[in-house]
Amino acid sequence: MKFNNFSEEGDLLGMLTPDVVNFLVKTYAKDQGADLNWAYKRNLEHDDYGIYYYNSETLYVNINSTIKDFDRQVDTILHEIQHHNQNLDWQIKKNRLGIVKGKKLPMNVNLNLLEIWDLHEFWTKTYGYENSPHEVDARVFARSKIDEALNSIIQQELGIPDEGKARIEIEKSRGMHYLLSNIPPDQLEQMKLRITNDFIDYLERDKILDKKEINDLKKNPKMFQQTELFKQFFNQEIKDMIRKKKNK
Ligand SMILES: [Zn+2]
Secondary structure, eight states: OOOEEOOSOSOOTTSOOHHHHHHHHHHHSTTTTTTOEEEEESOOGGGOSEEEETTTTEEEEEHHHHTTOHHHHHHHHHHHHHHHHHHHHHHSGGGHHHHHTTSOOOTTOOTTTOOHHHHHHHHHHHHOTTTOHHHHHHHHHHHHHHHHHHHHHHHHHHOOGGGTOOGGGOOOSGGGHHHHTTSOHHHHHHHHHHHHHHHHHHHHHTTOSOHHHHHHHHHOTHHHHTSHHHHHHHHHHHHHHHHHOOOO
């Protein structure tokens, strides 16, 4: 990666942190992002979510149309990464016949000399944007990876609550606003309490612990909040919450 930065100044609360974007690039780009640059931009033409430039091998995410919508940001980044992968594939000339197989081509074209942006432009004109083979491929790729990607991001961002790694609980620097911006700290506390109380209720109702143990637990909810089980519940809740958020 030659550069990976917030190319825009100002408040970027509500955008994925650079390390999250770098993680996606590293995981899903065929070259692990060795030649892929990325940056945020306030505006893109047509108000698109993102764009990839084949020539400069640069991916841009549109701040204005994706801010606070983490699903959309991840989906966009995956989509544009796949255009980069298409670019890398096309650079290997023996792949080209396979890539265009069954698809329309310009008249009398020489595949060896055909640039990928010319091919994609031709496809977009011929099939329309929605049905263009490279767009269909990028959409399918993003759709097939998004759950896995979101899960990985959430696991990494949350860490283990009792080790204090839960970034979601820390609001120290601008770069860490990734999940926080959607979930206010008091809401997080409420959520933890609710998960804990639900679990204590269950232990009490089904008589899994005796009265004394239940009382100990109620006095010290942190005992439960430090367990693997709590972490699982907590992560699941956060995940559900993020997936449901559509506050653009
Ligand atoms: Zn696309």
